[in-house]
Amino acid sequence: MRILHxxxxxxxxxxxxxxxxxxxxxxxxxxxxxxxxxKPDLIVLAGDLYDIANPPAESIRLMNDVxxxxxLDLKKRVLVIxxxxxxADRIGFASRLLEESGLxxxxxxxxxxxxxxxxxxxxxxxxxxxxxxxSGAIExxxxxxxxxxEPVLYGAAMGALLDHIRRGFRKKERNVLIAHLAxxxxxxxxxxxxxxxxxxxxxxxxxxxxxVALGHLHRPQSIGDRIRYSGSLLRYSESEAxxxxxxxxxxxxxxxxxxxxxxxxxxxxxxxxxxxSYFDLRERIPEGVNTGDYIFFRFxxxxxxPDADVHLRKRYPNFMNLRWAQTSVGSxxxxxxQEERMSDIELFRSFYEYTMGEQIDEEQNGLLVxxxxxxxxxxxx
Amino acid sequence: MRILHxxxxxxxxxxxxxxxxxxxxxxxxxxxxxxxxxKPDLIVLAGDLYDIANPPAESIRLMNDVxxxxxLDLKKRVLVIxxxxxxADRIGFASRLLEESGLxxxxxxxxxxxxxxxxxxxxxxxxxxxxxxxSGAIExxxxxxxxxxEPVLYGAAMGALLDHIRRGFRKKERNVLIAHLAxxxxxxxxxxxxxxxxxxxxxxxxxxxxxVALGHLHRPQSIGDRIRYSGSLLRYSESEAxxxxxxxxxxxxxxxxxxxxxxxxxxxxxxxxxxxSYFDLRERIPEGVNTGDYIFFRFxxxxxxPDADVHLRKRYPNFMNLRWAQTSVGSxxxxxxQEERMSDIELFRSFYEYTMGEQIDEEQNGLLVxxxxxxxxxxxx
Numbered sequence: 001m002r003i004l005h006x007x008x009x010x011x012x013x014x015x016x017x018x019x020x021x022x023x024x025x026x027x028x029x030x031x032x033x034x035x036x037x038x039k040p041d042l043i044v045l046a047g048d049l050y051d052i053a054n055p056p057a058e059s060i061r062l063m064n065d066v067x068x069x070x071x072l073d074l075k076k077r078v079l080v081i082x083x084x085x086x087x088a089d090r091i092g093f094a095s096r097l098l099e100e101s102g103l104x105x106x107x108x109x110x111x112x113x114x115x116x117x118x119x120x121x122x123x124x125x126x127x128x129x130x131x132x133x134x135s136g137a138i139e140x141x142x143x144x145x146x147x148x149x150e151p152v153l154y155g156a157a158m159g160a161l162l163d164h165i166r167r168g169f170r171k172k173e174r175n176v177l178i179a180h181l182a183x184x185x186x187x188x189x190x191x192x193x194x195x196x197x198x199x200x201x202x203x204x205x206x207x208x209x210x211x212v213a214l215g216h217l218h219r220p221q222s223i224g225d226r227i228r229y230s231g232s233l234l235r236y237s238e239s240e241a242x243x244x245x246x247x248x249x250x251x252x253x254x255x256x257x258x259x260x261x262x263x264x265x266x267x268x269x270x271x272x273x274x275x276x277s278y279f280d281l282r283e284r285i286p287e288g289v290n291t292g293d294y295i296f297f298r299f300x301x302x303x304x305x306p307d308a309d310v311h312l313r314k315r316y317p318n319f320m321n322l323r324w325a326q327t328s329v330g331s332x333x334x335x336x337x338q339e340e341r342m343s344d345i346e347l348f349r350s351f352y353e354y355t356m357g358e359q360i361d362e363e364q365n366g367l368l369v370x371x372x373x374x375x376x377x378x379x380x381x
Numbered sequence: 382m383r384i385l386h387x388x389x390x391x392x393x394x395x396x397x398x399x400x401x402x403x404x405x406x407x408x409x410x411x412x413x414x415x416x417x418x419x420k421p422d423l424i425v426l427a428g429d430l431y432d433i434a435n436p437p438a439e440s441i442r443l444m445n446d447v448x449x450x451x452x453l454d455l456k457k458r459v460l461v462i463x464x465x466x467x468x469a470d471r472i473g474f475a476s477r478l479l480e481e482s483g484l485x486x487x488x489x490x491x492x493x494x495x496x497x498x499x500x501x502x503x504x505x506x507x508x509x510x511x512x513x514x515x516s517g518a519i520e521x522x523x524x525x526x527x528x529x530x531e532p533v534l535y536g537a538a539m540g541a542l543l544d545h546i547r548r549g550f551r552k553k554e555r556n557v558l559i560a561h562l563a564x565x566x567x568x569x570x571x572x573x574x575x576x577x578x579x580x581x582x583x584x585x586x587x588x589x590x591x592x593v594a595l596g597h598l599h600r601p602q603s604i605g606d607r608i609r610y611s612g613s614l615l616r617y618s619e620s621e622a623x624x625x626x627x628x629x630x631x632x633x634x635x636x637x638x639x640x641x642x643x644x645x646x647x648x649x650x651x652x653x654x655x656x657x658s659y660f661d662l663r664e665r666i667p668e669g670v671n672t673g674d675y676i677f678f679r680f681x682x683x684x685x686x687p688d689a690d691v692h693l694r695k696r697y698p699n700f701m702n703l704r705w706a707q708t709s710v711g712s713x714x715x716x717x718x719q720e721e722r723m724s725d726i727e728l729f730r731s732f733y734e735y736t737m738g739e740q741i742d743e744e745q746n747g748l749l750v751x752x753x754x755x756x757x758x759x760x761x762x
Contacts (some may be wrong), residue, residue, distance in 0.1 A: 054435045057470035064474050072477055089438040093445050094479055096453055101478035345754055369750055373726055 001120045003176070004035055005248040007046035007215030008232035010085065012059035014051075014359060016320040018294065020234060025062055026268035027233050031247060032069045034263050035076055038249050041118055043076050046215030046230065047083025047132055047180030053090065054362055071102045079116060081131035082107040083180040083215055088131060106131050109141045112161070113168050115175075122254030125174045125210075128165050132180040132216075159205050166208055174256045177206060180215040183223050190237040203227055210256040213248075220246050226258050235271040238296045238321070242273075269293050269318060278305055278324075282312065291315055297322035345372050382501045384557070385416055386629040388427035388596030389613035391466065393440035395432075395740060397701040399675065401615060406443055407649040408614050412628060413450045415644050416457055419630050422499055424457050427596030427611065428464025428513055428561030435468065435743055452483045460497060462512035463488040464561040464596055469512060487512050490522045493542070494549050496556075503635030506555045506591075509546050513561040513597075540586050547589055555637045558587060561596040567610060569598050571620040584608055591637035594629075601627050607639050616652040619677045619702070623654075650674050650699060659686055659705075663693065672696055678703040726753055 009028070013020050035043055050059060070076045080103070082091035092107030104116055106129040115126040138157040142149055145164060152160070158181070169175055182188070182200045203223045206212045212227040218240055220231030230248040235241060246262040253259075272289055274281055275298040285291060295316050299308075302325040312319055345368060349360050360368065390409070394401050416424055431440055451457045461484070463472035473488030485497055487510040496507040519538040523530055526545060533541070539562070550556055563569070563581045584604045587593045593608040599621055601612030611629040616622060627643040634640075653670055655662055656679040666672060676697050680689075683706040693700055726749060730741050741749065 053438070057434070057468050060468075060470045060474055064470070067475060068477055087438050087441075089441045089445070093441055094448060094475065094482075094484065096449055097482035097484055098475055098478055101475075101481055103475065103478055345750070369726065373753075 001042075001118065001122075001125045001174070001252045002038065002040045003211070003213065003250040003252070004038060004040035004043045005046065005213045005228065005230045005250055006031060006044070006233070007180070007213075007230050008048045008083070008218055008236075009045070010048055010051040010232065010234075010236060011062055012051045012055040013234075013236060015236060015294070018318065018320065020236075021058055021062060023234055023268045024059075027245075027265045028062070028066050030265055031233075032066060032074070034247055034249075035070055036074055038263070040076065040249065041120065042116075042127065043070060043078045044127070044176075044178050044213045045078065045080045046178050046213050047081050048085040048215055048232075049080065049083070049091070050086055051359065052085060052361055053087035067103060075102070077102045077116075077118070078104070079127055079129060079178060080105045081129045081178055081180060081215075084132045086132075088133070091131070104129070109133060109137060109161075112141065112165060113145075115168075117173070123172055123174070124170075125176060125252060126170070127176045127178060128209075130161070130165075130177060130179040155201055155205075158201060162205055169208070174210045174252055175208070176252070177209045177212045179212065182216055183214065183227065186217050186219075186221055186223055186229060188217050188219075190239040210252055211250055211258050213250070219243055220248065220262055222260065225260075228260055233265065234267055235294075238271075238273060241271050241296065272296070273298060276300060278308060282308075282315070285315070292318055295319040299324050301325060345369065348372075382423075382499065382503075382506045382555070382633045383419065383421045384592070384594065384631040384633070385419060385421035385424045386427065386594045386609065386611045386631055387412060387425070387614070388561070388594075388611050389429045389464070389599055389617075390426070390444075391429055391432040391613065391615075391617060392443055393432045393436040394615075394617060396617060396675070399699065399701065401617075402439055402443060404615055404649045405440075408626075408646045409443070409447050411646055412614075413447060413455070415628055415630075416451055417455055419644070421457065421630070422501065423497075423508065424451060424459045425508070425557075425559050425594045426459065426461045427559050427594050428462050429466040429596055429613075430461065430464070430472070431467050432740065433466060433742055434471065448484060456483070458483045458499070459485070460508055460510060460559060461486045462510045462559055462561055462596075465513045467513075469514070472512070485510070490514060490518060490542075493522065493546060494526075496549075498554075504553055504555070505551075506557060506633060507551070508557045508559060509590075511542070511546075511558060511560040536582055536586075539582060543586055550589070555591040555633055556589070557633070558590045558593045560593065563597055564595065564604050564608065567598050567600075567602055567604055569600075571618040591633055592631055592639050594631070600624055601629065601643055603641065606641075609641055614646065615648055616675075619652075619654060622652050622677065653677070654679060657681060659689060663689075663696070666696070673699055676700040680705050682706060726750065729753075 009024065011021070011024055049063060067078065070078050080091065082088045088107030091105050095105045095107070098105060108131065111129050115128045117124050117126050135154045135157060138161050139151055142157065142160055142164070149160070184200050184202050206227055210226065214227065214229045217229045218232035218236060220229060222228045228248055231245055234245060235243055245265045247265070249261040249263055251259045269292060270290065271294040273296045274286060274289065278299040278301050281297060289295070295318070297312065297319065299322065304324050308322060312322065348368060390405065392402070392405055430444060448459065451459050461472065463469045469488030472486050476486045476488070479486060489512065492510050496509045498505050498507050516535045516538060519542050520532055523538065523541055523545070530541070565581050565583050587608055591607065595608065595610045598610045599613035599617060601610060603609045609629055612626055615626060616624055626646045628646070630642040630644055632640045651671065651674040653674055654677045655667060655670070659680040659682050662678060670676070676699070678693065678700065680703065685705045689703060693703065729749060
């Protein structure tokens, strides 16, 4: 059985004001070619297809194009789960109708107990989709299938849910889990949303699965030899500079033994962090850097140079941000922003994006607008 | 051939702060029962399924439930076009995959020239879906199928598009058009969005179609004997008080002659406009009015009574708005709003909703927030 495993496409994402949709389409073109070349039995997308619950129309259109190519043109089966960035209801719309066509989009726990079963020459592999859900949804599910439990912490609830899945294992079947969560020992980057109260799972929770296809962390990585983050489609933060992004081609043999191949993506633009003297970097383009790449500058000078951004922009049209050396956290640590053109709310959004490494979501934005309203009212009074 | 025709569900709509989702679910329950009882060959939904392009998750969930009941439980075919309130890309997502299952969701002009064809004992009926599209999309389409045209006004472009559809008519087939637009001579209400530059079509444009299933106007009505607005699911504005909403059951015989039955909906709450003296209406509940209904009050007194809303709310918990008699347009004409609890932006939204009879959309909201930002900055300076 061969699985092409990817995740964290974050379609619609912006980074420091740069729309990445064209970059995403560029790499997804490679992904569909991989799907054609490697002939997987199943394509697995382990969550965070979109960057926000309410993605812009153009990112839905891109997703639609990719799905049409994979399912209709290449006749591939695709299994998708929703991640913490996705809206479970949007991902799950018409899912019962879509399954017949080869596309299984899972946004809730309704597929626990009825995994997708595919056959190869060695027998059956059961694919168990476990989308990202809040603690309450797990508790509600467990209350229904195993009433009388006490509410427990997220990790314990997840453990009970995995036990429940395991109890449905059939003899001689191999089992694959598809989930969107954080595992202890895995290395995060700046661009995953804090999972906060949902906690971090211990890898031991996943015993007995032949393969665990994970999404959530953006660095492609294996935990042991059966648990893997395929990693994100692109470098979505400064901390991901230098990371080779890839899809994972997973082969499971008749005994359940797993082989994993990382199939590298070539981004439309590289992302670099360049450290050195402002005056040096302004004059001398470092080796291996294309001036069209996305660049973060870390300058050794501690006194900000006026109009540095204007000079740099001429040579590096896509540079994202610059920072000056600092002795303590100060205002020079703020992102490069065109303050005079921005409203207070935009300034705050920009600051948030800079400090959190992610965009503000819809709910947060609502709170923000309300807060600024109140502020401006109290200032007027 | 029997068609159950509905439109303008506007799932997710709010009216004067009241969420109507429960009301919508209540009437959609009746709609699915109609679909079971009347055994149509096709269910047609002529646009504005959702109230906004980015509908809230709970309205997507309701739509999903209804679609599952119609397509999976009742085994009905459903044809949906997007309206001006819908996002064409959201409606069209995975449409090529969904069609096999019996659900055809059309958000663009890709089905011009390849209508859905269904057979009955008399032969074939071709269903031509024409979703709401901007003028530019029609021009682009016509440029492709009939290059060398000059750009024309919307009505003329629509005429050319309909001619193009007609040229694809096959001998002996009956033809049904499903569209979302305004037709001359039809009676609008306050709650359709202004279609503005897109213009109003003349009914003569639709010659040669055996039936034209329209959406957009909220009053159920026929224009001639072959063109029909099924009307909206609920009364979505004050001007719709007293309107009997319905679905249209359309029978087309072998010769293409059409019979239309209006199947009435019973809303969860009636919507009334009560005119009279404040002191009378406060004391005496008019016949036929349930105090739980949605009510608009028009008082004969011209001097507003303090705390009228507080007194009325005790007796009529769901009253929506009140107005005092007026000699000229003045502040007493404003909707009932809890000013002290609302921000400037909320006040404006409320005013807009009152005057336009519809909610502010996402783009307008962005402009609004930006405008208030600028205002508060200039006030601070």
